[in-house]
Amino acid sequence: MADTQTPESSSDSLDADTALLALRQQIDSIDQQIQVLINQRAACAQQVAEVKLRCSPQHPAVFYRPEREAQVLRRVMERNDGPLPGKDMARLFREIMSVCLALEQPLNVAYPGPEGSYTEQAVRKHFGFSVKGVAMSDAEQAFKAVEQGHCHYAVTPVESTHEGLVSHTLDLFRRYDLRICGEVELVLDPVDDKSLAADTRYLVLGKQYVAPSGKDKTSILLSMRDQPGVLHDVLGAFRQRSISLTRLESRTLHQGQEHYSLFYIDFEGHQEDAPIKGLLSELSQGPDTLKVLGSYPRAVL
Structure with missing residues (x-):
């Protein structure tokens, strides 16, 4: 078949290739800068861990600070000017913070299983993917894991779209001496199977006192x-x-x-x-x- 490409279309194609090559090189350069900055942030996180360990030799150092992380994520959203939506930008920072925290102290987070459940999704949404999620048989085992020191934190449902407040969780609060350190709101896809336990609010449980975050x-x-x-x-x-x-x-x-x-x-x-x-x-x-x-x-x- 004869080549039907005109000189003008050939020139346009070359111009597009040149423009794309320049943009891809720019993206590669930006990626390299982002990578350098993320590693600089990670190095700072390691230094934070060293300071905490040095300054509290008689007491266990507290590495995860819910109020600090909430403040950082809020600032990310407040200063964001697009084109990425604020929450999308905050989710990126959520993962950066997760990997940096893992350098300070790898966290084990208990949750009532099974793996792949909505509750595990709540764990990942709140802590990121650099924590180790530990599936438990039920909510009480998750409470026990934190109280006995086998896990640092637990995430458990407190409200159900079908049942309102999860009464079993309420009973566990009366029996175990744990603190609420945070909350997770999980918005489910409306096409999800309504026969599943579509829990939408979860609580993060630990032993530490959480200082004011402002909200x-x-x-x-x-x-x-x-x-x-x-x-x-x-x-x-x-x-x-x-x-x-x-x-x-x-x-x-x-x-x-x-x-x-x-x-x-x-x-x-x-x-x-x-x-x-x-x-x-x-x-x-x-x-x-x-x-x-x-x-x-x-x-x-």
């Missing part, structure tokens, strides 16, 4: 003798201090002849904030039982 939540368990007006009194304490609730669940407990109301409450703010200090002080007075589950950064991604 935080606090979760508590409050057990009160069951009597008329008890919920009104609880809500009044929040309203008096203009503290916004984000979640309120209650259930009845039976202990012998006595009946108690158990409240699980999420609200905005950190337990170091003055209004919340006053709230917790008020709720802890009298015969009622208050357990502060933790203050932690609101989900960023």
Whole structure:
């Protein structure tokens, strides 16, 4: 077949090849710069680990700081000017932070299995792919793994699209002395099989106290003798201090002849904030039982 390409089309093709070659060389150069900078960041992370170990020889060093990571990811999104969307850019940084943290301390994160479940997806979304996910038979085994020191953290569902609050998790909070260190929101594809347990909110559990990040939540368990007006009194304490609730669940407990109301409450703010200090002080007075589950950064991604 005769070559039907005209001189003009041949020239256009050569111009396009030249332009593409120049752009690809530019991309290669940028990739090299990114790689150098990522390794510089990793080296800084190693130095951070050395400082932490040197400055706290008598106590275990804390390498994973949820409040610090939340602040970094928020700044990434705030300063992002495209063309990548802010959350996509933050997800890239999430993985950079994950590999850098692994250089400081490889983390083991327990979760109720099986592997490949939504809960494992929540682990990866929050910690990145450089942590070791450890599948457990159920949520209680995940709690035990952290309490006994076999794993650094656990991720467990706390809300289900089908059941609301996962009551079994609520019982485990009463029995185990763990803190909430973070939350994960997992948005599922609407075409997913609705017969599956489509859990959408997860909690990160550990033993450490989490400092304020600037945008935080606090979760508590409050057990009160069951009597008329008890919920009104609880809500009044929040309203008096203009503290916004984000979640309120209650259930009845039976202990012998006595009946108690158990409240699980999420609200905005950190337990170091003055209004919340006053709230917790008020709720802890009298015969009622208050357990502060933790203050932690609101989900960023």
